[in-house]
Amino acid sequence: xxxxxxxxxxxxxxxxxxxxxxxxxxxxxxxxxxxxxxxxxxxxxxxxxxxxxxxxxxxxxxxxxxxxxxxxxxxxxxxxxxxxxxxxxxxxxxxxxxxxxxxxxxxxxxxxxxxxxxxxxxxxxxxxxxxxxxxxxxxxxxxxxxxxxxxxxxxxxxxxxxxxxxxxxxxxxxxxxxxxxxxxxxxxxxxxxxx
Numbered sequence: 001x002x003x004x005x006x007x008x009x010x011x012x013x014x015x016x017x018x019x020x021x022x023x024x025x026x027x028x029x030x031x032x033x034x035x036x037x038x039x040x041x042x043x044x045x046x047x048x049x050x051x052x053x054x055x056x057x058x059x060x061x062x063x064x065x066x067x068x069x070x071x072x073x074x075x076x077x078x079x080x081x082x083x084x085x086x087x088x089x090x091x092x093x094x095x096x097x098x099x100x101x102x103x104x105x106x107x108x109x110x111x112x113x114x115x116x117x118x119x120x121x122x123x124x125x126x127x128x129x130x131x132x133x134x135x136x137x138x139x140x141x142x143x144x145x146x147x148x149x150x151x152x153x154x155x156x157x158x159x160x161x162x163x164x165x166x167x168x169x170x171x172x173x174x175x176x177x178x179x180x181x182x183x184x185x186x187x188x189x190x191x192x193x194x195x
Contacts, residue, residue, distance in 0.1 A: 011049045011059075013039055018060050023103035027110050032056070054114045061117050064104040065124040080145060081190035083135075088162065088186050092178035095166060102170050106163065129155045136193070145193045158189055 005013065017038050021030050032053050036043045050056045095102045104110075111118040132155035139145030165181050 007049065010045075014046055014049055014056065015060055015063055018056050019064075019100040019104065022060075022107065022110070023100040027107060030057075030110075054117065057110065057114060058117045058120065060104060061111065061120050061124075064101050065120065079190075080139070080193040081186055083139075084158075084186040084189050084193075085182055089179070089182045091162060092166075092182060096178050099170075099174055102166050106167055106170065125159075129159060132158055139193065144195060146195050149193055154189075154192060157192065161185055161189065 014035055017035050018030060021034055021038065025034075030053075032043050032046050035056070036046050046056075050059070095105075108121070111121040129152075133151035136145060136149055136151035136154050140147055140149065140151075162185075165178070165185060169176070169178055169181070
């Protein structure tokens with residue numbers, strides 16, 4: 001007989017299992033019944049730890065979004081290309097370390113079913129965009145970045161480029177390393193920033 005889990009350990013197991021199901025089987029298979037089946041407990045046992053499927057998805061989103069990727073504001077300003085490489089490499093390394101994160105980050109349709117979860121997703125995206133905008137403003141102030149670069153447009157361009165790169169990686173069933181994508185992506189984005 002297996003070791004009895006604490007309530008916190010069981011909650012974590014349920015969240016990890018939900019992430020695995022979303023990642024490996026898709027959104028349509030993410031049900032309380034499937035979670036229970038996969039960890040050999042009853043649906044009632046799942047509901048002892050979470051009030052609803054929405055709460056599971058909300059906690060799953062919070063868990064993924066709480067993973068701090070590279071904070072652009074803490075990086076040094078030497079040259080745009082190296083700065084962008086460091087940011088992108090940090091993001092891609094986290095995604096390669098746990099591919100399930102990519103499945104949650106880019107499953108927008110999952111969040112739209114639940115307004116509270118969708119709001120968490122929007123706040124996360126807004127926070128990341130603000131950090132990138134501040135990075136551009138700081139770079140322009142220090143004279144390293146082109147004065148004509150619009151911070152908002154650059155942030156959207158960079159976030160979109162990262163998103164498409166990760167979606168293509170996911171669609172290719174993670175058949176290559178994201179590390180291969182870092183330098184070319186950073187070089188192209190750096191051309192926009194260079195003074």
